[in-house]
Amino acid sequence: MKSLYTANATSSGAGRDGHVATDDGLIELDLAIQKELGGPGGKSNPEQLFAAGYAACFHSALQLVARMSKVDLGDSTVTAAVGIGKEGEGFGLAATLEVSTPGTDRAVAEGLVAKAHQVCPYSNATRGNIDVEIELVKAADD
Numbered sequence: 001m002k003s004l005y006t007a008n009a010t011s012s013g014a015g016r017d018g019h020v021a022t023d024d025g026l027i028e029l030d031l032a033i034q035k036e037l038g039g040p041g042g043k044s045n046p047e048q049l050f051a052a053g054y055a056a057c058f059h060s061a062l063q064l065v066a067r068m069s070k071v072d073l074g075d076s077t078v079t080a081a082v083g084i085g086k087e088g089e090g091f092g093l094a095a096t097l098e099v100s101t102p103g104t105d106r107a108v109a110e111g112l113v114a115k116a117h118q119v120c121p122y123s124n125a126t127r128g129n130i131d132v133e134i135e136l137v138k139a140a141d142d
Contacts, residue, residue, distance in 0.1 A: 016045065037084070047082045047093070054122040055080035058097055061120035065112050066104070073112075074103020074140065094131040106139035 008023040017039060021028045031046070033039020059078040066073045079098040084091055101109040113136055117123045126132050 051080040051082040057122045062116040065115040072103045073101045096133045098137045100138040109139045
């Protein structure tokens with residue numbers, strides 16, 4: 001693959017309890033281990049960053065395939081939930097994407113969601129590596 005764009009971010013300090021920043025200065029965040037994992041919480045964490053990226057990327061892919069199919073999604077949204085938990089000796093991730101397409105009938109929306117899952121770089125990166133569930137939570141005919 002020839003990269004069209006490369007994002008660069010650096011982690012410093014104590015990893016999950018440290019700091020992350022992008023080379024262009026647009027992201028500059030202190031991180032904290034979440035309470036559920038034994039930390040103090042109250043700051044961002046890697047799972048939130050992954051969820052935000054996956055939601056935005058999948059939504060963009062969904063809008064692309066809808067445009068190509070000349071379908072109006074209405075005020076569509078994608079919400080990503082990314083969980084972390086023990087997996088064998090280490091930790092693993094799981095993701096759920098909740099898709100809302102209030103401008104599109106369910107049958108059409110389901111087809112577009114399936115196509116978006118094939119187009120989205122995050123979906124392609126996670127396929128076969130983590131469990132990803134996609135739920136169409138709202139369509140025009142619901």
